[in-house]
Structure formats: structure tokens, C-alpha cells
Amino acid sequence: xxxxxxxxxxxxxxxxxxxxxxxxxxxxxxxxxxxxxxxxxxxxxxxxxxxxxxxxxxxxxxxxxxxxxxxxxxxxxxxxxxxxxxxxxxxxxxxxxxxxxxxxxxxxxxxxxxxxxxxxxxxxxxxxxxxxxxxxxxxxxxxxxxxxxxxxxxxxxxxxxxxxxxxxxxxxxxxxxxxxxxxxxxxxxxxxxxxxxxxxxxxxxxxxxxxxxxxxxxxxxxxxxxxxxxxxxxxxxxxxxxxxxxxxxxxxxxxxxxxxxxxxxxxxxxxxxxxxxxxxxxxxxxxxxxxxxxxxxxxxxxxxxxxxxxxxxxxxxxxxxxxxxxxxxxxxxxxxxxxxxxxxxxxxxxxxxxxxxxxxxxxxxxxxxxxxxxxxxxxxxxxxxxxxxxxxxxxxxxxxxxxxxxxxxxxxxxxxxxxxxxxxxxxxxxxxxxxxxxxxxxxxxxxxxxxxxxxxxxxxxxxxxxxxxxxxxxxxxxxxxxxxxxxxxxxxxxxxxxxxxxxxxxxxxxxxxxxxxxxxx
Ligand SMILES: *[C@@H]1O[C@H](CO)[C@@H](O)[C@H](O)[C@H]1NC(C)=O
Ligand SMILES: *[C@@H]1O[C@H](CO)[C@@H](O)[C@H](O)[C@H]1NC(C)=O
Ligand SMILES: *[C@@H]1O[C@H](CO)[C@@H](O)[C@H](O)[C@H]1NC(C)=O
Ligand SMILES: *[C@@H]1O[C@H](CO)[C@@H](O)[C@H](O)[C@H]1NC(C)=O
Ligand SMILES: *[C@@H]1O[C@H](CO)[C@@H](O)[C@H](O)[C@H]1NC(C)=O
Ligand SMILES: *[C@@H]1O[C@H](CO)[C@@H](O)[C@H](O)[C@H]1NC(C)=O
Numbered sequence: 023x024x025x026x027x028x029x030x031x032x033x034x035x036x037x038x039x040x041x042x043x044x045x046x047x048x049x050x051x052x053x054x055x056x057x058x059x060x061x062x063x064x065x066x067x068x069x070x071x072x073x074x075x076x077x078x079x080x081x082x083x084x085x086x087x088x089x090x091x092x093x094x095x096x097x098x099x100x101x102x103x104x105x106x107x108x109x110x111x112x113x114x115x116x117x118x119x120x121x122x123x124x125x126x127x128x129x130x131x132x133x134x135x136x137x138x139x140x141x142x143x144x145x146x147x148x149x150x151x152x153x154x155x156x157x158x159x160x161x162x163x164x165x166x167x168x169x170x171x172x173x174x175x176x177x178x179x180x181x182x183x184x185x186x187x188x189x190x191x192x193x194x195x196x197x198x199x200x201x202x203x204x205x206x207x208x209x210x211x212x213x214x215x216x217x218x219x220x221x222x223x224x225x226x227x228x229x230x231x232x233x234x235x236x237x238x239x240x241x242x243x244x245x246x247x248x249x250x251x252x253x254x255x256x257x258x259x260x261x262x263x264x265x266x267x268x269x270x271x272x273x274x275x276x277x278x279x280x281x282x283x284x285x286x287x288x289x290x291x292x293x294x295x296x297x298x299x300x301x302x303x304x305x306x307x308x309x310x311x312x313x314x315x316x317x318x319x320x321x322x323x324x325x326x327x328x329x330x331x332x333x334x335x336x337x338x339x340x341x342x343x344x345x346x347x348x349x350x351x352x353x354x355x356x357x358x359x360x361x362x363x364x365x366x367x368x369x370x371x372x373x374x375x376x377x378x379x380x381x382x383x384x385x386x387x388x389x390x391x392x393x394x395x396x397x398x399x400x401x402x403x404x405x406x407x408x409x410x411x412x413x414x415x416x417x418x419x420x421x422x423x424x425x426x427x428x429x430x431x432x433x434x435x436x437x438x439x440x441x442x443x444x445x446x447x448x449x450x451x452x453x454x455x456x457x458x459x460x461x462x463x464x465x466x467x468x469x470x471x472x473x474x475x476x477x478x479x480x481x482x483x484x485x486x487x488x489x490x491x492x493x494x495x496x497x498x499x500x501x502x503x504x505x506x507x508x509x510x511x512x513x514x515x516x517x518x519x520x521x522x523x524x525x526x527x528x529x530x531x532x533x534x535x536x537x538x539x540x541x542x543x
Contacts, residue, residue, distance in 0.1 A: 130214020136162025
């Protein structure tokens with residue numbers, strides 16, 4: 023705060039006092055372009071559009087909006103400065119005053135980012151939010167293609183990516199929101215998944231005062247070790263251990279048939295994979311048996327495939343200490359492993375090891391030492407890209423509320439990491455304290471930030487804000503969450519529960535979330 027000229031700050035502060043008593047108003051959109059900003063901040067356009075005039079990633083503006091775009095130049099310590107060497111690009115969608123709900127929301131990024139998640143911003147605009155987003159401090163387009171992330175060679179851009187870009191964006195765009203309505207937003211929310219989930223944890227840890235409510239989906243917040251799990255899984259499933267999509271679906275079908283009914287409902291899903299006791303060696307081909315029948319259908323697994331699958335379930339281990347480097351993947355998630363076998367370690371681990379850890383573009387990931395090199399990752403990469411503090415007391419004490427979602431069949435992230443991290447937080451801060459501001463919702467059959475495409479009957483949209491907003495604004499602690507819109511196009515809804523609770527069928531339609539109750543099993 024404090025970079026706008028002082029007169030504006032004073033009027034905004036006075037206006038905030040009256041926020042709830044006066045009808046909302048807004049100034050002319052284009053006049054925002056003339057607002058004087060602090061060093062490093064610039065506005066490239068501020069223009070009003072009527073409903074239906076703007077399309078953002080397939081989503082149209084259902085209401086008029088004031089669309090403001092600009093940049094932040096920042097220096098080596100990620101502080102906005104005039105003529106900083108690095109450029110962050112941001113977007114702000116402001117509803118006209120009559121549609122504004124008084125809330126400000128910032129949308130996070132996915133993967134290496136480099137683009138703004140305009141589509142999710144537009145969804146929030148249509149609900150009446152002032153919605154902001156950024157490219158996380160670098161443009162991938164400038165790097166030529168989406169898989170080679172040259173920003174990884176620039177330490178400031180790496181720190182901006184997960185740790186600081188959202189905070190830089192928030193400070194400016196919230197001031198502009200205040201300027202536009204002549205009053206500060208009543209509440210501020212953050213909403214992100216995947217890398218965006220990690221960005222959510224970074225906000226709670228490094229910028230605990232910025233947000234009232236944080237949503238962090240499929241959080242890659244132990245990023246440095248998450249990418250080591252990609253490498254472990256990639257290397258262990260290479261060569262003879264490789265499992266085709268058909269082989270993976272064959273495993274999942276077998277696991278589901280063994281564990282589906284544990285929760286009392288046969289729905290093609292495992293409600294709680296931790297209760298599933300499954301031995302994959304039962305799928306091993308008998309001596310001389312071919313793994314496919316004459317029609318090419320997978321009927322068993324080779325011993326190399328069994329060994330590979332066991333390594334993926336186990337997760338990477340440190341050869342010096344024997345400690346887990348990262349959790350393994352869960353029963354029922356196998357049908358999403360094709361990503362682990364191929365692109366994840368190639369796209370993420372290779373570049374992060376080459377650019378950040380070893381500073382060697384010819385580094386051969388097969389030579390990674392699962393003892394000494396883990397320490398190297400911890401000392402070099404972790405301070406730049408992880409956000410795993412178990413002390414979130416500053417965020418908790420200012421009244422912040424945080425919701426995490428995690429799919430049990432996430433194609434990217436080991437599902438049990440968020441459970442482990444919840445338990446770490448509880449051990450450090452006390453379970454009652456953590457439970458009063460932080461909730462984790464595990465999603466049976468859920469994928470990475472939505473559906474696992476092989477689980478077509480599992481709703482992939484989680485109505486997070488429906489429970490986060492009442493928690494923040496009215497102190498109503500969420501006891502359940504609805505998930506909707508499965509890929510199969512049916513009207514199936516499911517009940518998601520705050521871990522360690524899971525959904526238990528009470529009566530009625532098994533595909534209707536109201537037929538369930540949340541309880542510990
Ligand atoms: C969407 O974001 C990109 C930057 O990633 C920006 O260039 C473009 O103008 C944005 N479009 C809309 C409609 O906001
Ligand atoms: C992306 O760019 C990098 C670096 O220039 C290059 O090595 C790689 O082959 C490119 N990938 C694609 C898919 O174009
Ligand atoms: C192969 O497919 C045909 C036609 O669907 C079927 O009749 C036959 O039983 C199948 N063979 C095996 C070994 O499953
Ligand atoms: C990387 O190392 C592995 C194992 O030592 C070796 O098989 C492979 O050929 C190497 N790859 C390259 C590109 O040198
Ligand atoms: C947690 O962080 C707060 C704020 O930085 C600090 O005052 C407190 O001592 C920390 N608690 C522990 C147990 O380290
Ligand atoms: C879903 O619900 C809507 C509204 O009740 C109904 O019109 C539609 O037919 C339902 N679709 C399916 C696939 O059941």
C-alpha cells in the first residue's frame with residue numbers, strides 16, 4: 023500500500039468507513055489509466071466493455087466490465103522498481119458498481135504459468151467479484167514455447183513465479199479496485215490450483231495479511247520434492263516397466279473391484295483409498311502367459327510392470343536416510359499415471375534440475391543421486407520454490423481462513439501429501455488451532471484441479487467459494503462441500519468432506535450429494 027498519491031489513499035480510507043451504508047458507485051473506467059502509480063507500476067489500458075463483448079478462454083462477460091491491464095517492473099529482490107529487469111503482466115476485471123459484490127479475488131496460475139488465467143477471472147467477474155490475475159512474473163510466450171521455461175535461469179523470476187508475483191499483483195490491483203469504487207473491497211480472496219495451490223500456501227506463509235480467504239487446490243507446495251517424485255516415477259516406469267493406458271486402466275479396474283464396496287456404496291469409486299488393502303502381485307502373469315490376449319486386451323502384468331507399479335505406490339526414498347522424499351501415489355489413481363511415465367519429469371524435473379539445481383543444461387537426470395542430490399535440491403531449490411512452513415500463525419491470527427482440495431486420483435500430485443502436511447501443521451500449531459482456520463477436502467476419484475478424465479462419472483467442479491465465503495464473512499465453518507458437473511454430462515453431485523471425515527451414504531439416490539453425511543470412518 024501507499025504507492026498511490028496520498029490524496030487517493032485518504033479518500034479511499036474515508037470511503038471504506040462508509041462502505042456498508044452507501045450505495046456502490048464507480049468512477050469512469052478510462053480515468054483509471056490516468057491514476058498516478060508508484061515506481062515500477064504501469065497501466066497499459068483501461069476500457070469499459072458491454073456484456074457479451076469480451077471472451078476470455080471461452081468464457082464470455084455476462085455483465086459489463088471495466089478491463090484494466092498493465093505491468094509491474096521488478097528487480098532482483100522481487101520489489102517493484104522503475105526500470106526493473108523483469109516484467110510481470112496483470113489483468114483486472116471490474117464489474118460496474120451495480121453488479122459489484124464488494125469482494126476482491128485474485129486468481130493464481132498453473133504449471134510454469136507465463137499466461138494469465140483469464141477464464142477463471144471471467145467466471146468470478148460474472149459472479150460480481152473484482153477479479154485480478156497475472157502471468158506470475160514472466161511471459162512464457164517470450165520464451166518461444168510452452169515446455170522450455172527459460173525463466174528458470176533467472177532467480178528473480180523464479181522467486182516471483184510461486185512466492186511473490188501474486189502479492190505484487192494484489193497490492194496494485196486492490197488499490198485500483200479501491201480507486202474505482204472509491205471504497206476498499208470488503209473482503210479479499212485468493213483462488214488457485216496446482217502451481218496456484220502452491221502460490222496460495224506462499225501467501226499464507228509470506229504474506230499472511232493480504233487475504234481473508236485462500237483456496238489452494240492440488241497444492242504443489244513442496245514443489246522441489248514433487249518434481250523429484252515425477253522423476254522417480256518416470257525412471258521406474260521406463261523401459262520394460264512401462265504400462266500403457268490400457269494396462270493402467272486394467273490395474274485401476276482391479277483395485278476398484280477390490281475396494282469399491284468398503285464404504286457401502288458400489289459406485290466405481292474408492293471413497294478412502296487408505297482403507298484399501300490391495301496386493302498388485304495378484305495381477306502378475308503366470309509363467310509363460312502373455313500380458314495381452316489375442317484381441318490385445320490386457321489380462322495380466324509382467325514382473326517388470328509389477329515392480330514399476332510398486333515403486334510408484336511407494337514413492338521416492340532417500341538412499342542415505344531411508345526417509346520418504348515424497349509420498350507415493352494412491353490406490354485407484356493408476357489410470358492417471360501415463361503423465362508420470364512420460365511428460366511430467368521431462369517437462370518439470372529435467373528443467374528444474376538443469377536450470378536451478380545443477381546449472382548445467384546438459385545434466386542427465388538418470389544420474390540423479392537419491393541421497394546427496396536430495397540435499398542439494400533442499401539447499402538450492404527449496405528456498406526458491408517451496409512453501410511448507412508449519413507455522414501459519416500470522417495468517418490464522420489475522421482471521422484468515424484456508425481451504426485445500428486434493429483429488430485421490432490426481433494425475434500429477436501424490437494425494438496423501440496434503441494429508442501429511444495437514445498433520446504437520448496440526449503437530450506444530452495444535453490440532454484445534456489448525457482446525458479452526460484450515461480445512462482439507464479429499465476428492466474420491468478426483469483428478470488434478472478437476473476431473474481425472476478416466477473417472478468420467480466423478481464431478482470435477484468443487485463449489486469452494488460457496489463455503490469459503492460464509493466461513494470468512496459469517497464465521498460459518500464448512501462441514502461439507504458440493505461437487506458438480508462430471509465429464510459424462512450427467513447431473514451427478516457428490517459430497518466432499520473435511521478430512522479426516524468422508525462421505526457415508528444415508529439414504530436415497532447414490533448420485534445425489536444430499537444422500538450422504540460426512541463422518542469419520
Ligand atoms: C488474457 O491474458 C493475456 C495475457 O496472458 C492478455 O494478453 C489478454 O489480453 C487477456 N485477455 C483478456 C480478455 O483479458
Ligand atoms: C522449446 O525451446 C527449447 C529451447 O529453445 C528447445 O530446445 C525445444 O526443442 C523447444 N520445444 C518445442 C516443442 O518446440
Ligand atoms: C475377442 O473378441 C471377440 C469379438 O469381440 C470375442 O468373441 C472373443 O471372445 C474375444 N477373445 C478373447 C480371448 O477374449
Ligand atoms: C543418461 O544416463 C543414462 C544412464 O547412465 C544413459 O543410459 C543415457 O544414455 C544418458 N542419456 C544421455 C542423453 O546421455
Ligand atoms: C510462528 O510465527 C510467529 C510469527 O512469525 C512467531 O511469532 C512465532 O514465534 C512462531 N511460532 C513458532 C512455534 O515458531
Ligand atoms: C439434469 O437436470 C436437468 C434439470 O433438472 C434436467 O433437465 C436434465 O434432463 C438432467 N440431465 C440428465 C442427464 O439427467
